[in-house]
Amino acid sequence: MNRIVRDDGFHPDDLEHGEFLTLERLEAGVEAPVLLQLEPDADPSDLPRHFAWISGIRIHFPNFTDGRGFSLAARLRQLGYGGRLGAFGHLIADQYSQARRSGFDEVVINELMAARQPESQWLAKSGWRQRSYQAHILRSA
């Protein structure tokens, strides 16, 4: 079973049985709110016209060293996406703060990762708001 990690710890994955569409499928047209799954090479520039139909997006991290997902999330927020945004695939607890600061609401991890890096290790990163140089610069300006 997957776990969703948020600032207050682990939660069961309420979207475990949800049907995630690919970008191509979405662009073919939909008639009800959908969940969307994006690969890190997705081009989101046309996505805003679909925002009303999207109830959640998850961005795939094929490997924790592949940082494209962070920029993709930031770009989605920049485009005005205000809905639920999750990261899934290979992420480690040490990336939780970066994920949150890039615009993700939550990180989805599998059972093996949840066992190897238990809740306490993720909760240790929940103070991500406190130490952001980027926020500090905005405050000082």
Next chain:
Amino acid sequence: MYRYSEFDDAFVRARVAEFRDQVNRRINGSLTEEEFKPLRLKNGLYLQLHAYMLRVAIPYGTLDSRQMHQLAHIAEVWDKGYGHFTTRQNIQFNWPKLADVPDMLEALADVSMHAIQTSGNCIRNVTADHFAGAADDEIEDPRPTAELLRQWSTDHPEFQYLPRKFKIAVSGSPNDRAVTRAHDIGIRAVRGKGDETGYEILVGGGLGRTPMIGKVIRSFLPKDDLLPYMEAILRVYNLSGRRDNKYKARIKILVHETGLDELKDQIETEFTARRRVFPGVNQRLLESLNAHFAPPEFVDAESSEYELRRTRDPLFRTWCDTNLNRHRDPNLAIVTISLKPVAGTPGDATADQMRTIADLAKSFAHDEIRVSHEQNIILPHVPKAFLPRIHDRLKRSGLATANIGLISDIIACPGMDYCALATARSIPIAQEISQRFDELRLERKIGPLKIKISGCINACGHHHVGHIGILGLDRAGVENYQITLGGDATETAAIGKRPGPGFSAEELIPALERLLDAYLTIRLSGNETFLQCYRRLGDQPFKTALYPDSARKAA
């Protein structure tokens, strides 16, 4: 000097605690070796040939005596009593134990220092002109900009897992002493039409196996726009840079494969969108940063002692002629302390030497020290009256070598002596060259000459931009040294060209002797430097000198 705010201090201390925790989590198995690796690299810990190496940031090369004393202390407690200053204004400790590293980082935090982002695929510590705030040709001090970039790039959430490392250099002068054209991004202060200062932005420079000179992507960027523009470049690179081949992952390859114009369009589009959400914020901030770097109060000091010593002491005079640069205040001088004694290891300093330098800076030089990318130490603000005393003290510590800009002032990467990637020795070659030309007593006659040596194709020794570059390769188990000629690291940057096949370690020094003999014969006068001579005549006469026996060339 930049003084840490409470925020900075809390940040670096939290970072030390986090790293301590990461080491423990590696040991208890929470982190795999693969996962731990980028985390330790981001904290400066690198695995070398024989041991770990800790690379400590000296942001834009600036430090004070207290910090230098602490580096000496760290070298003694946790290393073998010395440190190595690098071509990126860092200091490396070559023999730390993993378990000690959190304590070393703690000791750094105690003096407002850190090792954050000195390694790994992230934005590396920002470098700047080592004469900043002292040079007489400066448009503006590049350090406030560099400090702003340090803050912005530190743990930037988007840019911690880039395709490859990313280096930024800032210069505030038309004379480029920061090698901005060989960086992923080079930033140069320029004057706009209305005399306001802004930046020229260069992108895609880099050395390594595919050397490229950076290209101008914006000829004038208003200062307010710096951060959103940096974010636009980095975001386009993070999303589109190649991740399939580590040798093609630097931004220079993206520039090359996408084309400058197309990439520029993408960056401008991203910039326009980015600026809407992240507006220009840095003008006010820059002003407050400027205050940190306000020049010290210079007092007019009596300099007759200096003049007198010059006339009486030829050693002192020679040292002054090579190791001093003009300060913007005529009563002061910029002193370069050579870390290249004859037959020494370029860039190494013992703990005692670090303390000597720290004490001199404190007593005589407004408590400021710089590290240059040429692996020397600089006292940027020295009243001339103190020069004789400084020279006396340096002599006693083996630090008075008078060779700045000359043949023995060599940049050399660690090479086979330390580096796991090396294909040849680099430091011993530098030592042989300095020893040989010292024996020949030719150094002064040859004049300004930059030799740069790399121990493998990764080019950390900047050989591509050396007037004479030397690249050590491995040819079927035998060291082979390729020579390049005509490289240049300044505002007239150029990549050196290879005149012919390489030389064995034994053949190399005689080949250099022939090369420089030829130069001494064909130069117009003692004023024509090696580089000028090469530019005037091309490589033919030098080729003839290097390969007198054409039969060998065919072999």
